[in-house]
Structures are given as structure tokens and as C-alpha cells.
Amino acid sequence: MTTQNNHRIVLASRPVGEPTAGNFRLETTPIPTPAAGQVLLRTLYLSLDPYMRGRMSDAKSYAEPVAIDAVMVGATVSRVVSSQHPDFAEGELVLAQGGWQEYAVSDGTGLFKLGQLAQPSLALGVLGMPGFTGYMGLMDIGQPKAGETVVVAAASGAVGSVVGQVAKLQGCRVVGIAGGAEKCRYVVEELGFDACIDHHAKDMAAQLAAACPAGIDVYFENVGGAVFDAVLPLLNTKARVPLCGLISQYNATEQPVGRDRLSLLMTELLKRRIRMQGFIIFNDYGPRYPEFFKVMSAWLAEGKIKFREDRVQGLAAAPAAFIGLLKGKNFGKLVVQLAD
Amino acid sequence: MTTQNNHRIVLASRPVGEPTAGNFRLETTPIPTPAAGQVLLRTLYLSLDPYMRGRMSDAKSYAEPVAIDAVMVGATVSRVVSSQHPDFAEGELVLAQGGWQEYAVSDGTGLFKLGQLAQPSLALGVLGMPGFTGYMGLMDIGQPKAGETVVVAAASGAVGSVVGQVAKLQGCRVVGIAGGAEKCRYVVEELGFDACIDHHAKDMAAQLAAACPAGIDVYFENVGGAVFDAVLPLLNTKARVPLCGLISQYNATEQPVGRDRLSLLMTELLKRRIRMQGFIIFNDYGPRYPEFFKVMSAWLAEGKIKFREDRVQGLAAAPAAFIGLLKGKNFGKLVVQLAD
Numbered sequence: 001m002t003t004q005n006n007h008r009i010v011l012a013s014r015p016v017g018e019p020t021a022g023n024f025r026l027e028t029t030p031i032p033t034p035a036a037g038q039v040l041l042r043t044l045y046l047s048l049d050p051y052m053r054g055r056m057s058d059a060k061s062y063a064e065p066v067a068i069d070a071v072m073v074g075a076t077v078s079r080v081v082s083s084q085h086p087d088f089a090e091g092e093l094v095l096a097q098g099g100w101q102e103y104a105v106s107d108g109t110g111l112f113k114l115g116q117l118a119q120p121s122l123a124l125g126v127l128g129m130p131g132f133t134g135y136m137g138l139m140d141i142g143q144p145k146a147g148e149t150v151v152v153a154a155a156s157g158a159v160g161s162v163v164g165q166v167a168k169l170q171g172c173r174v175v176g177i178a179g180g181a182e183k184c185r186y187v188v189e190e191l192g193f194d195a196c197i198d199h200h201a202k203d204m205a206a207q208l209a210a211a212c213p214a215g216i217d218v219y220f221e222n223v224g225g226a227v228f229d230a231v232l233p234l235l236n237t238k239a240r241v242p243l244c245g246l247i248s249q250y251n252a253t254e255q256p257v258g259r260d261r262l263s264l265l266m267t268e269l270l271k272r273r274i275r276m277q278g279f280i281i282f283n284d285y286g287p288r289y290p291e292f293f294k295v296m297s298a299w300l301a302e303g304k305i306k307f308r309e310d311r312v313q314g315l316a317a318a319p320a321a322f323i324g325l326l327k328g329k330n331f332g333k334l335v336v337q338l339a340d
Numbered sequence: 341m342t343t344q345n346n347h348r349i350v351l352a353s354r355p356v357g358e359p360t361a362g363n364f365r366l367e368t369t370p371i372p373t374p375a376a377g378q379v380l381l382r383t384l385y386l387s388l389d390p391y392m393r394g395r396m397s398d399a400k401s402y403a404e405p406v407a408i409d410a411v412m413v414g415a416t417v418s419r420v421v422s423s424q425h426p427d428f429a430e431g432e433l434v435l436a437q438g439g440w441q442e443y444a445v446s447d448g449t450g451l452f453k454l455g456q457l458a459q460p461s462l463a464l465g466v467l468g469m470p471g472f473t474g475y476m477g478l479m480d481i482g483q484p485k486a487g488e489t490v491v492v493a494a495a496s497g498a499v500g501s502v503v504g505q506v507a508k509l510q511g512c513r514v515v516g517i518a519g520g521a522e523k524c525r526y527v528v529e530e531l532g533f534d535a536c537i538d539h540h541a542k543d544m545a546a547q548l549a550a551a552c553p554a555g556i557d558v559y560f561e562n563v564g565g566a567v568f569d570a571v572l573p574l575l576n577t578k579a580r581v582p583l584c585g586l587i588s589q590y591n592a593t594e595q596p597v598g599r600d601r602l603s604l605l606m607t608e609l610l611k612r613r614i615r616m617q618g619f620i621i622f623n624d625y626g627p628r629y630p631e632f633f634k635v636m637s638a639w640l641a642e643g644k645i646k647f648r649e650d651r652v653q654g655l656a657a658a659p660a661a662f663i664g665l666l667k668g669k670n671f672g673k674l675v676v677q678l679a680d
Contacts, residue, residue: 061611224603243610246603255599262601263564263589270583270618271401277617278610 006031007315008101011066015056018251018326023056024072024319032105039088039111041078041096041104046315046336047124048074048322049158050222053250072100072318075129077120079339095123100318102338112289125158125333126300126307132292133244133281134162138220140285141242141277146171148217151208151234153177153227155187155196156308158333159244162296163220164193165305172218175211177204177227179328186331191306205230215239221276224248232268241276251326308332346371347655348441351406355396358591358666363396364412364659372445379428379451381418381436381444386655386676387464388414388662389498393590412440412658415469417460419679435463440658442678452629465498465673466640466647472632473584473621474502478560480625481582481617486511488557491548491574493517493567495527495536496648498673499584502636503560504533505645512558515551517544517567519668526671531646545570555579561616564588572608581616591666648672 005028012025034040055073058065066073076098080088085108088094095112098104114123125131134152144150150167154160155176164174164187176187176196184196195211197204208230215236221228225248235241269276282289299305310332312321318336325334345368352365374380395413398405406413416438420428425448428434435452438444454463465471474492484490490507494500495516504514504527516527516536524536535551537544548570555576561568565588575581609616622629639645650672652661658676665674 221606224606228602228606243606246607246610249603249607252603255601255604257598258600259595260598260601261595262568262605263586263592264595265602265605266561266564266568266583266616266618267586267589269616270586273618273620273624275615275617276606276609277615278606278613280610280613284613 004031005029006101006103008071008099009315009318010069010071011056013068014058015053015251017253019053019056019319019323021319021323026316031103034082034084034105036084038105038107039083039085040081041076041094041098041106042081043076043078043098043102043104043338044093044340045077045121045124046074046098046100046318046338047076047128048318048325048334048336049130050245050247050250050325052322053326073097074099075124076104077114077123078104093117093120095128100315102315121309121311121335121337122300122307124335125309126162126305127293127296129281130158130333131162131296132285132289134159134220135166135292135296136281136285136288137242137244137279138163138166138218141275141279142167142218142220142240144170144172144218147173149173149175149212149214149236150218150220151175151177151212151216151231152220153199153223154247154328155191155193156183156331157222158307159222160220161187161191161307161332162305165191167218168192169299169304173212173214175208177208177223183331186308190308199227205233209234218242221245222247232265235268235272235274237272239272239274241274243276243278244281247326310334312336314338344371345369346441346443348411348439349655349658350409350411350440351396353408354398355393355591357593359393359396359659359663361659361663366656371443374422374424374445376424378445378447379423379425380421381416381434381438381446382421383416383418383438383442383444383678384433384680385417385461385464386414386438386440386658386678387416387468388658388665388674388676389470390585390587390590390665392662393666413437414439415464416444417454417463418444433457433460435468440655442655461649461651461675461677462640462647464675465649466502466645467633467636469621470498470673471502471636472625472629474499474560475506475632475636476621476625476628477582477584477619478503478506478558481615481619482507482558482560482580484510484512484558487513489513489515489552489554489576490558490560491515491517491552491556491571492560493539493563494587494668495531495533496523496671497562498647499562500560501527501531501647501672502645505531507558508532509639509644513552513554515548517548517563523671526648530648539567545573549574558582561585562587572605575608575612575614577612579612579614581614583616583618584621587666650674652676654678 080092093114150172152160152163155178187196221243222245224246310330433454490512492500492503495518527536561583562585564586650670
């Protein structure tokens with residue numbers, strides 16, 4: 001232990017539009033004492049993910065908002081520091097919902113034992129919620145077939161990189177969309193996508209159309225906005241659109257003024273017989289996590305799936321890193337390291 | 341035969357907004373002579389259906405538009421008048437794509453033998469494309485479970501009446517939406533829906549919410565527009581929205597001005613993990629038509645499914661009847677009787 005106190009970050013106020021540093025507050029509290037049936041967890045790595053923006057708002061959503069003055073939620077890789085729970089021993093590594101703090105107490109619910117994972121932080125990325133999201137949404141809703149064209153945005157990110165690589169393993173043509181030349185180069189050269197379009201390009205839509213000469217059969221949606229506008233005209237008959245996120249919309253405070261395209265979208269879904277389906281990974285597929293973990297672990301061991309981690313140091317760095325995540329400033333899966 | 345000539349209705353011009361009588365032209369032509377391998381068909385009943393509005397436009401869609409000066413497309417119940425085809429005998433009744441005309445020639449492709457159907461026109465309604473659409477979209481995409489709430493608009497119509505009655509057979513709570521008190525009374529009293537809302541009512545959205553105290557699990561979409569706006573807030577987590585038509589939009593010439601709700605719709609699909617899926621019945625489910633025909637025939641024989649036909653007389657009445665259909669003026673499945 002590096003400290004006798006617990007440091008934690010709470011939600012100080014709800015953001016309007018983009019979150020700011022002032023929406024968060026770093027606090028010092030005593031380390032909690034586990035009761036009978038509980039374990040004390042030390043956070044080693046905290047995951048930062050776009051969905052957290054939703055939890056900062058009190059708009060009705062699929063999950064309860066974080067209360068004002070409550071600890072920000074988040075998945076963690078944690079070590080059992082002390083245990084009064086028969087199933088967990090001191091020193092074990094677990095995947096937990098530890099939140100944005102150094103120490104947390106748990107009654108064991110939802111803890112997933114990580115065993116001897118060579119790089120434990122992967123349980124927050126390629127082997128964790130983002131990888132599970134990409135894999136399951138692509139395979140179960142997207143149902144890619146060899147020779148089809150799969151498009152995914154945020155292609156260098158934690159979810160998109162898995163979607164594209166798994167689609168390549170299914171024999172698909174895979175086109176990514178990412179922010180900037182460096183990310184696009186990584187997506188094609190390292191991850192093996194067939195093409196990658198820079199979403200900053202003024203002619204992004206034309207570039208995407210050129211990269212998808214046979215149209216798009218699966219669009220894995222995690223960004224929305226201008227990217228979706230470019231994708232929609234290219235969707236083929238019987239296309240599938242798994243919908244796991246809309247990061248471009250999370251900071252929006254109101255709907256844009258102009259033509260109301262709600263009916264246009266429905267008309268296109270009808271004419272081209274498209275399936276669009278939202279999903280929330282652990283709500284919809286929770287029981288299949290161990291199955292995914294096994295499959296992905298094997299792919300990683302065989303070198304079939306690559307990944308990139310964007311690691312920042314120390315709890316205090318979390319708010320700025322999270323704000324940057326919503327702007328696409330990270331390059332790879334964003335995690336905060338709190339301890340070794 | 342009542343005439344030595346064929347009468348037919350061709351597309352004279354493409355409508356802008358609502359079709360008018362001037363978009364159609366009644367022509368007199370010689371009765372065609374079947375060649376070897378062909379049959380000559382006499383139209384007994386012509387089906388009028390909302391999808392025909394789409395075929396009158398040259399906007400890109402799932403099917404080729406009707407060419408200017410070409411016969412309007414449409415399903416027919418027809419009798420084989422003379423046959424040079426080994427599989428068809430004079431006098432047989434078939435379901436055909438005879439179009440808006442008294443006589444048609446066919447090489448047998450796509451003809452479905454109706455046998456000794458007591459009321460042949462049902463092959464255009466409850467036993468035909470509309471019934472098949474309602475049954476398959478509900479069962480395959482909607483996947484209703486006992487105790488769930490199913491909502492369908494145009495509830496007294498050819499598709500909606502089947503959706504609701506089949507959903508009742510699955511043990512669902514069923515709420516219809518229809519135009520006017522008479523249709524609503526029919527939907528509840530004759531078809532056995534649990535409730536029916538008049539879409540002319542100013543407080544339609546509030547009435548719908550009151551009729552769906554447990555939210556909506558399946559919304560079978562065939563109208564769009566204001567009805568969908570009322571449905572969207574009521575859709576439950578994991579709701580399914582089979583999408584087979586958007587009749588309220590077919591005459592629209594442009595998207596309405598206002599807030600662009602395209603992202604709003606996607607956000608709701610995401611948050612509530614909703615599946616929305618367009619389908620075109622014979623493209624998606626064609627091979628299952630005989631299976632449907634058997635199931636629905638049994639239900640009809642057992643009195644489990646009721647239906648209502650709105651029959652007009654003579655080919656010349658077709659354009660006005662079709663224009664009325666798009667305004668909801670029909671009451672039940674709209675067919676034109678051309679001969680006995």
C-alpha cells in the first residue's frame with residue numbers, strides 16, 4: 001500500500017455539453033474496512049469509457065445516473081488486499097466495478113477472477129467490456145459473412161479495433177474510420193484493415209464510398225453523427241447495424257435544427273430491409289462473457305488480434321483523460337494506472 | 341367472357357404528393373393471345389395496397405418503378421381462360437401478378453394455385469400478401485411472448501387486423517390504432533383487441549399511454565408519422581419494431597422542417613436496446629408462404645381469425661379507390677371485383 005488514505009473522484013456537478021474539470025472533485029477519505037463476507041480491493045487499473053458520459057447526466061437511460069457527490073463508476077482491475085469472503089484470497093486479481101478510487105469494498109457480487117493474466121489491464125480492453133462489446137455485437141447482431149463489407153468507426157479504439165480484426169477473421173472486407181493519419185496508418189498497417197478513412201477529411205463521405213465499392217453489409221455503430229450520415233446511403237439491402245454507442249452525440253445539448261430525418265431513416269430501413277439494433281453488452285450478453293474471454297484469450301495467444309493501450313498515470317489524471325476521450329484524443333484503449 | 345377487348349389502367353404520369361385521377365389512364369386493347377408455354381388469365385379480383393404508391397414514383401426503392409404508360413402492377417385472383425402450359429388447366433383459379441387489367445398472359449412463373457377456395461378474394465387479403473406480412477413480421481421479427489403488449493396501427497386494415505388477432509392468439513395484450521369510432525369499435529368488438537385508439541383524437545398519445553400501462557413490447561410499424569411519435573416514448577427495453585410500411589409518409593414530398601430527430605431515434609434504440617427491422621414480405625419470406633397459407637387457412641376454418649373486405653366494382657373504380665386507401669377511407673381489405 002502506498003497510502004493510508006483512499007483517494008477518490010466524485011461527480012461534483014452535472015455537465016452541460018462537454019464535461020469540464022469542474023464537474024469532478026478529488027477527495028481524500030479513510031480506507032474502508034471490509035465487514036464479514038466482504039473483500040477490500042486495491043485498484044490497479046481504472047477503465048475510462050465513453051458510456052461514463054451518460055452516467056454523468058440525469059436523463060433517463062438504461063442505467064442509474066451517478067448521484068452528485070457519489071464516486072464515479074468504472075470497471076477496474078483490482079487486487080484483493082484483505083478478504084473476509086470465503087471465495088477470495090488476499091493477493092488475487094479480479095475484474096471489478098471499483099469506480100474512480102484507490103480502494104473499494106465488495107461483497108463479491110460481479111467480481112470475475114483474472115487468474116495469472118500476463119497483462120492484467122487487458123481485462124479492461126480487448127479482454128474486457130470493450131472487446132466483448134465489439135465481438136458480440138459484430139457476431140450476434142452483425143452476423144458477418146465471408147466476402148461482405150464491414151465498416152466500423154473509432155477504428156483504432158478499444159471496441160472498433162476488435163470489431164475490425166474479428167471481421168477480418170470472418171473473411172470480410174473491413175473499412176475503418178478514425179481521426180487522423182497516424183491512427184489510420186495504425187488501423188491498416190498494424191490491425192490489418194483493408195482501408196481506413198480519416199473522419200477529419202472534408203470528402204470523408206466520398207472516400208468511404210470509394211472504399212466500399214460493393215456497399216456496406218454491416219455497419220457497427222459506435223459514433224453516430226456525420227459518420228452515420230456518410231454510411232446510410234451505402235448500406236446494402238439486408239444490412240445489419242449493431243448499435244452500441246453514439247459518442248458524437250453524448251455532449252449534444254439539443255437536436256440540430258433543419259430537416260427532421262426521423263422518417264427518412266425509417267424509410268431507408270424499410271426499403272433496404274435493414275436491421276438496426278441497440279445493445280448494452282452486459283445486460284444483453286452477460287452470461288456469455290466467460291465464452292468470449294476464452295475465445296479472445298486464444299486469439300491473443302496466437303497473435304491473431306492486436307491491441308493498443310493508452311495508459312495515463314494516477315487517479316488525478318482521470319478527469320482530463322476522460323474529457324479527451326470524448327474528443328478522440330486517446331489512441332487505443334484508455335486506462336488509468338493507480339498502482340502496480 | 342364479357343368482352344372481346346381487354347381494359348387496363350396504365351400509369352399516365354408520376355404523382356407529386358397525393359396521386360390524382362390524372363396519374364392513371366384507362367385503355368382498351370386487344371385481349372392478348374397466349375403462346376406455347378403460356379396461359380391467358382382473366383382477372384376476377386385485383387388487390388389495392390399501399391405499396392403501389394411507391395411503384396408510381398421513380399425514387400430508388402426495393403422494386404422497379406412502374407414505367408410511364410405501363411400497366412399498374414398488382415396482385416390478382418385470376419381464372420385460367422386458356423392454357424398452353426402443361427401445369428395449368430382451363431378454369432383453374434390462381435393467385436397472380438395480373439396487374440390493373442382484365443386479361444393478362446403468364447408463363448406460369450409465380451402463379452400459386454388456389455384450389456377450391458370458398459372465397460377466392462381472401463387470397464389477396466387475410467390469406468395473401470397482407471395477411472402473410474402481418475403474420476410473419478409479428479412472429480419472426482416481433483417475437484411476441486404471452487403477457488407482452490403489442491401495438492399496431494391501421495388496425496382494421498388488411499395487415500393490422502391480422503397482426504392483432506395473431507398476437508391475441510399468442511396471449512398478448514393488443515392495442516390497435518385506427519381512424520374513427522366505427523373502425524375502433526370493430527377492432528375491439530369484432531376482432532377482439534383489448535383497446536383501440538382513434539388516431540384523429542387530439543390526445544391520441546395520452547390515450548395510447550393509458551392503454552399501455554406496461555409499455556409497448558412489440559410495435560408493428562405500418563404507418564409512421566404521428567403514430568410513431570406517440571409510440572416511441574412507450575417502447576420498453578428490448579422492444580421489437582418490425583417495419584413493413586410507412587403509409588403516412590408515402591405522399592410526402594419533403595422532410596418536415598424542425599429538429600432533426602435522426603440521432604434521437606438512434607439514441608432511443610441504443611438506450612432501450614430496441615430492434616427495428618424493415619422487411620418486404622415476399623423478398624424476405626417468400627418460401628414460407630405455403631406454410632403460412634396452411635396455418636392461416638386452419639385458423640379461418642376454426643373461426644379464430646376474422647376479416648373484413650371492402651369491395652369495389654369494376655376496373656374503372658380502381659384509381660379513386662386507391663387514392664382513398666392512402667387516406668384511410670377504406671374499411672377492411674380493399675379489392676376491386678372485375679368479374680365473377
